[in-house]
Amino acid sequence: MSDISKYNNVQVALHWLTALLIVFSLLMGMFVLEATPNSDPAKVTALRGHMLFGGLILLLTLARIVWRRISPQPPHATTGNPMLDKLGVAAHYALNILALLTALSGIGIAIMAGLPEIVFNGQGALPETFSVYPPRIVHGILTKLLLLLVVLHVLAGFYHQFVLKDRLFGRMSFRK
Numbered sequence: 633m634s635d636i637s638k639y640n641n642v643q644v645a646l647h648w649l650t651a652l653l654i655v656f657s658l659l660m661g662m663f664v665l666e667a668t669p670n671s672d673p674a675k676v677t678a679l680r681g682h683m684l685f686g687g688l689i690l691l692l693t694l695a696r697i698v699w700r701r702i703s704p705q706p707p708h709a710t711t712g713n714p715m716l717d718k719l720g721v722a723a724h725y726a727l728n729i730l731a732l733l734t735a736l737s738g739i740g741i742a743i744m745a746g747l748p749e750i751v752f753n754g755q756g757a758l759p760e761t762f763s764v765y766p767p768r769i770v771h772g773i774l775t776k777l778l779l780l781l782v783v784l785h786v787l788a789g790f791y792h793q794f795v796l797k798d799r800l801f802g803r804m805s806f807r808k
């Protein structure tokens with residue numbers, strides 16, 4: 633077993649940047665994109681930001697997975713309950729997979745609706761709705777699952793930090 637007690641600084645930076653972008657994209661998708669009809673000129677601007685952030689999440693998640701494989705890692709945090717520990721490992725895999733699939737389904741909508749040309753080149757107009765594209769349905773479902781897992785992930789972190797008092801947050805910080 634590894635005797636390293638915390639994640640390295642690259643991993644800490646990648647983790648918090650991705651976390652911030654995912655939370656922001658979830659909120660922006662649910663409260664701004666969903667609430668703005670495609671006929672509103674402001675929709676193109678909102679989509680531009682969302683697509684850039686979503687693309688960045690995809691790249692950062694891939695970078696995080698690669699960096700995790702090639703750099704030394706602390707052992708997985710333990711709760712003292714083997715069942716909970718297994719769930720914790722599974723939840724971390726699921727978070728990465730869901731983040732990747734969510735971004736890929738977003739790219740699927742963009743390709744089917746010709747968004748790159750419309751949003752970044754100003755050529756053409758948005759379709760009346762995105763709901764006619766299957767990746768839009770998938771994107772809607774995956775974002776809800778991702779939100780649920782993010783909430784569970786945060787609650788698990790609080791459980792470690794404040795109930796088990798094992799200073800888990802220190803492992804994901806820049807402190808020595």
Ligand code: HEM
Pocket residue numbers: 654657658659660661662665666668679682683684685686687689690731732734735736737738739741742762763768771772773775778
């Ligand atoms: C992990 C990254 C992403 C997250 C967390 C995310 C989040 C969201 C959310 C929460 C919604 C609203 C869904 C709903 O309430 O049903 C949404 C819609 C959408 N997203 Fe994403 N998204 C991501 C990546 C992307 C990417 C990479 C693209 C395109 C390149 C994209 C394009 C879209 C589009 C076109 C919509 C539909 C907006 C509408 O129906 O008005 N998303 N996204």
